[in-house]
Each structure stands twice: as C-alpha cells, then as structure tokens.
Amino acid sequence: xxxxxxxxxxxxxxxxxxxTMSVPQGSVFGFLGPNGAGKTTTVRMMLGFARPTSGSVSVxxxxxxxxxxxxxxxxxxxxxxxxDVPGFYPWMSARDVLRFAASLVDVKGTTLTKRTESxxxxxxxxxxxxxxxGYSRGMKQRLGIAQALIGAPDLLVLDEPTSALDPIGxxxxxxxxxxxxxxxxxxxxxxxxxDVERICDxxxxxxxxxxxxxxxxxxxxxxxxxxxxYALDVTCDTARLRxxxxxxxxxxxxxxxxxxxxxxxxxxxxxxxxxPAIVAGLCVGLVRFEPIETSLEDVFVSLxxxxx
Amino acid sequence: xxxxxxxxxxxxxxxxATWKLFVLPLMLLLCAVSSPLxxxxxxxxxxxxxxxxxxxxDPTVADAYAQxxxxxxxxxxxxxxxxxxSAVNGERASGTxxxxxxxxxxxxxxxxxxxxxxxxxxxxxxxxxxxVMAITTRAVFGDAPWGTLLRATAAxxxxxxxCVTAVVLLSTVLDSTSATAGLAIAAWVVLAVxxxxxxxxxxxxxxxxxAPSSLAMGxxxxxxxxxxxxxxxxxxxxxxxxxxxxxxxx
Numbered sequence: 001x002x003x004x005x006x007x008x009x010x011x012x013x014x015x016x017x018x019x020t021m022s023v024p025q026g027s028v029f030g031f032l033g034p035n036g037a038g039k040t041t042t043v044r045m046m047l048g049f050a051r052p053t054s055g056s057v058s059v060x061x062x063x064x065x066x067x068x069x070x071x072x073x074x075x076x077x078x079x080x081x082x083x084d085v086p087g088f089y090p091w092m093s094a095r096d097v098l099r100f101a102a103s104l105v106d107v108k109g110t111t112l113t114k115r116t117e118s119x120x121x122x123x124x125x126x127x128x129x130x131x132x133x134g135y136s137r138g139m140k141q142r143l144g145i146a147q148a149l150i151g152a153p154d155l156l157v158l159d160e161p162t163s164a165l166d167p168i169g170x171x172x173x174x175x176x177x178x179x180x181x182x183x184x185x186x187x188x189x190x191x192x193x194x195d196v197e198r199i200c201d202x203x204x205x206x207x208x209x210x211x212x213x214x215x216x217x218x219x220x221x222x223x224x225x226x227x228x229x230y231a232l233d234v235t236c237d238t239a240r241l242r243x244x245x246x247x248x249x250x251x252x253x254x255x256x257x258x259x260x261x262x263x264x265x266x267x268x269x270x271x272x273x274x275x276p277a278i279v280a281g282l283c284v285g286l287v288r289f290e291p292i293e294t295s296l297e298d299v300f301v302s303l304x305x306x307x308x
Numbered sequence: 309x310x311x312x313x314x315x316x317x318x319x320x321x322x323x324x325a326t327w328k329l330f331v332l333p334l335m336l337l338l339c340a341v342s343s344p345l346x347x348x349x350x351x352x353x354x355x356x357x358x359x360x361x362x363x364x365x366d367p368t369v370a371d372a373y374a375q376x377x378x379x380x381x382x383x384x385x386x387x388x389x390x391x392x393x394s395a396v397n398g399e400r401a402s403g404t405x406x407x408x409x410x411x412x413x414x415x416x417x418x419x420x421x422x423x424x425x426x427x428x429x430x431x432x433x434x435x436x437x438x439x440v441m442a443i444t445t446r447a448v449f450g451d452a453p454w455g456t457l458l459r460a461t462a463a464x465x466x467x468x469x470x471c472v473t474a475v476v477l478l479s480t481v482l483d484s485t486s487a488t489a490g491l492a493i494a495a496w497v498v499l500a501v502x503x504x505x506x507x508x509x510x511x512x513x514x515x516x517x518x519a520p521s522s523l524a525m526g527x528x529x530x531x532x533x534x535x536x537x538x539x540x541x542x543x544x545x546x547x548x549x550x551x552x553x554x555x556x557x558x
Contacts, residue, residue, distance in 0.1 A: 050557045051557065069415060069416065081410040087402045087404040087406065091322065091326055100314065104408065104413055105412060
C-alpha cells in the first residue's frame with residue numbers, strides 16, 4: 001500500500017497534508033499520531049470512504065480513487081477493516097455478525113463454520129448469547145477485529161484496534177496481529193506507543209496531517225533518540241554531585257532523580273573517564289552509570305513537540 | 309450489484325427482528341377489519357351523533373371500499389414514510405453502512421436491497437390485508453367483488469412504493485432522520501395538493517393520490533399514466549439514491 005501526496009482539506013482545517021508513505025507487503029505497520037493528527041481520515045481515504053482533495057492511494061495494486069464501484073468492491077473484499085468506532089446491527093448476535101460479514105466476502109461451507117468458531121473464540125464471545133446492542137465497547141472492538149479477519153484478508157486495516165481492550169484482550173489481539181506477519185499486511189493506527197513498539201516492523205508518525213517520519217522502530221530510536229542519555233545513581237550527596245557535574249563541559253541537560261541524576265552526555269569517552277573520578281572525589285558510592293534506552297515514546301514526544 | 313443477495317437477506321431478517329414487522333402490517337389489518345364495519349355503522353353514527361332526522365341510504369360494498377381506500381391514504385402511508393426515513397442515514401450514522409460497504413458491498417446493491425426489502429414489507433401485508441378486507445366485507449355485506457378492490461388497492465400500493473423510493477432518496481441525501489421524515493411528509497402534502505390539478509392527476513404520480521378512492525367507488529379513473537410515470541420516476545429515484553450514496557463520504 002502506498003499513498004502519494006495525499007491531501008484532505010476541509011473548509012476549516014487541513015486534515016491530511018501532502019502525506020507520502022508506503023507500507024511494505026507482509027509487514028506489521030504502525031500508524032502513529034496524537035488525537036486529531038489525521039489518522040482516521042487517512043484510513044478512510046485508503047478504503048475509498050473519503051475522497052482526497054489531491055494525491056492518490058494505491059492499495060494491493062489498485063488506485064483507490066479511480067476504481068469503479070465493482071473494482072473497489074473487489075478490492076475491499078481483500079481488505080479486513082476495523083473502524084475506530086465499529087458499527088453493528090444491534091439485533092444481531094456475534095455469530096450473526098460474522099456470518100453476515102462472511103456472506104459479503106463469499107466465505108461459505110465448512111470454511112465459514114470453522115472460521116466463525118475460531119474467531120468467536122479469539123474474540124472471547126463464543127458463549128455470549130446477548131445481542132450486539134447490549135455489548136460493551138471492548139466486546140464490540142473484539143467482535144470488530146473478528147469480522148475484519150473473517151475473509152482471511154490480504155491487508156488488515158485497523159483503526160485504533162486496542163483502544164477499548166483490557167490488558168488481556170490487548171495482549172491476545174497483539175499476539176494475533178504479530179502472528180499474521182509475513183502472510184498478511186497489517187496497517188494499524190494507534191496512539192498507544194507500547195503496542196507499536198511491541199509488534200510493529202515499521203512505523204509512520206503523523207502530526208497535524210503531516211508525516212513526521214517513517215522507519216523501523218530501531219531506526220527511529222537510533223535516529224531521534226540517540227544513546228546520549230545516562231542514568232547516574234550514587235549512594236548519597238546527590239546535591240554536591242549535581243553541582244560538580246554542572247561545571248563539566250561534557251554534560252548537557254541534567255534532570256534530578258530519586259538517587260542521582262539523568263544526564264545527557266556530549267562526549268561519551270570523556271564521561272566514562274571522568275564519572276568514576278568525580279564520584280570517588282566526592283567520597284560517595286557509585287550505584288550505577290548506564291545508558292537509558294530510548295523508547296518509542298521518547299521519539300514520538302520529541303518529534304511531535306519539535307513539530308509543535 | 310456485488311453483495312445484493314446477502315444484504316437483502318440481512319434487510320429481510322432485520323424486518324423480522326425489529327418493530328417494523330408489526331407496525332405496518334397491524335395498521336393495514338386494522339384498516340381491513342375496520343373499514344367495512346365503519347361503513348356499516350356510518351349512517352347510524354351520523355344520525356345519532358348529529359341528531360339529524362335524515363334517513364341515510366343503507367351502506368353498500370362501495371362504501372366499505374371507499375372507506376378502505378380513504379383509510380389507506382392516511383395513517384398507513386405515514387407509517388411507510390416514517391418506517392423508511394432512517395433507511396440510509398441511520399446506517400451511515402451508526403457505522404453499519406461503512407462496515408457493510410467495507411466488505412465489498414456496492415452502493416447500488418446497498419440501495420436496491422433496501423428498496424426491495426421495503427417493497428416486500430409493504431406489498432406482502434397489503435396483499436394479506438386485501439384478503440382480510442374481502443373476507444370482512446363479504447361477512448358484513450354478503451358480497452365483495454374482487455376487481456374493484458384489487459384495482460383500488462393496487463393503485464395505493466404503487467403510490468406507497470413510490471413513496472418508499474422517494475423516502476430512500478431523501479434518507480441518502482439528508483443526514484437527519486427526522487428531517488427526512490418531515491420533508492417526505494411535506495412532499496406528500498404537496499403531491500396531494502398538486503393532484504387536484506387536472507393535468508398532474510392525469511399524467512403524473514400525483515394522480516395516484518385520488519385514484520384508490522375513485523377506483524373503489526367504481527368511478528371512471530385515469531390510472532394507467534399515473535402508474536407508468538410512478539414506475540419510471542421510482543426507478544429514477546432509486547438511481548438518484550445510488551448516485552447520492554456514491555458521492556457521500558462515510
């Protein structure tokens with residue numbers, strides 16, 4: 001899937017602004033952004049539910065904007081889609097929903113029976129006799145993921161798939177998405193960074209409708225997080241330690257912690273030689289001096305704040 | 309029309325699973341049972357309530373049929389309009405339209421299945437109610453000529469189905485269900501007013517507003533052109549709905 005210079009402008013604001021990105025086939029792709037960044041609008045344009053102001057979307061070899069109704073229908077049957085707020089007919093049961101979805105994508109016979117049962121199990125809805133109208137948000141989201149998978153799609157597009165799930169439900173869904181790697185391309189938008197960090201091969205970060213960056217999680221951490229942040233913990237006298245460190249030219253930004261400081265190091269070689277000497281000079285015990293691993297959250301926050 | 313079959317099945321199941329199954333059929337059955345009885349009781353009611361020393365003529369089968377046609381043109385038609393005013397915008401608002409269309413259902417299949425299911429919901433109870441009407445009329449008056457009853461009811465049925473297609477178009481174009489119902493009722497009133505103009509009554513669907521009553525009373529009525537123009541414009545309204553849905557963002 002790829003989008004090229006995709007723009008969606010509303011009279012009052014620009015929802016998506018010249019977005020260009022590509023999703024490698026078979027990958028698990030995280031589409032990150034704060035609320036209102038334009039993630040859902042992008043997803044709607046990918047599915048052909050919203051018309052771009054300019055630019056194009058290509059999904060599974062089809063240009064979405066220029067496809068006829070029949071071609072678009074054929075394409076959509078190869079895509080499993082979960083909207084941010086999944087809508088179901090309230091009078092249906094979970095089994096009815098899956099059977100209806102299956103009938104639209106032409107899944108029949110024993111495949112239908114097997115797939116329905118396994119997806120109901122995945123969604124933890126096998127024994128639920130209630131109509132969908134009485135479901136909680138989490139139950140609806142689990143059912144939404146199940147219906148997206150009913151056609152064994154080539155591409156799975158999930159808009160905030162884990163936002164209403166409890167930790168156990170979230171783990172089950174993430175494990176299942178990770179298991180699809182290599183067989184189905186998974187594109188999911190979210191603002192839950194730990195989900196992305198856990199399973200995504202590649203990430204795109206969107207802010208105010210614009211692509212801030214795209215790359216693998218490790219690439220982004222390396223590129224934007226660096227490895228210059230260190231935790232220095234000592235046994236006592238942190239105030240004196242801080243005063244001494246402030247005078248050192250290789251120390252950048254410094255933040256107090258409970259048992260020491262978190263500091264940005266400009267010259268790692270010099271720091272490695274000077275820190276033990278400083279600590280020894282203060283006659284305090286060295287507890288730890290180690291790099292702080294950059295999280296995706298650090299990258300995300302720094303990029304979005306920089307953009308602001 | 310990809311997905312038409314499964315979506316039509318869903319629509320029919322929805323009718324049987326919700327209040328729609330009962331409201332219109334019960335309304336039509338009520339009309340079928342009450343029309344001959346009301347026709348029978350009308351002379352007595354008029355003379356007692358109005359306290360007039362008039363001797364009104366004995367009621368006949370034509371009175372029962374006229375009452376049936378008059379009743380059909382009131383509440384049942386309003387029920388038809390209200391029942392389908394959320395046909396498309398209701399599904400758009402709840403997200404079910406996006407869910408179904410994301411599975412490869414085309415806008416044409418979506419709209420045509422909705423209209424087809426609505427036709428079933430209107431036509432089947434109308435047919436049953438017509439049979440009940442004939443039985444009740446025969447029981448009350450000893451006779452119930454089928455030809456007149458069928459012609460009058462068929463004219464109403466075509467009008468009701470035409471209203472369905474108009475309401476579906478409004479429901480596709482407008483976001484609000486209540487605005488759809490309100491505008492459809494207003495359009496219905498306009499159609500009723502226009503029907504009093506001769507050329508409109510002869511050549512357009514407006515002629516179907518008065519046709520059921522005229523046919524029920526055995527009057528010479530122009531119905532062919534109103535029926536034909538209703539069929540053609542209904543098809544145009546369905547095409548309009550499909551085009552409107554294609555243009556709508558979900």
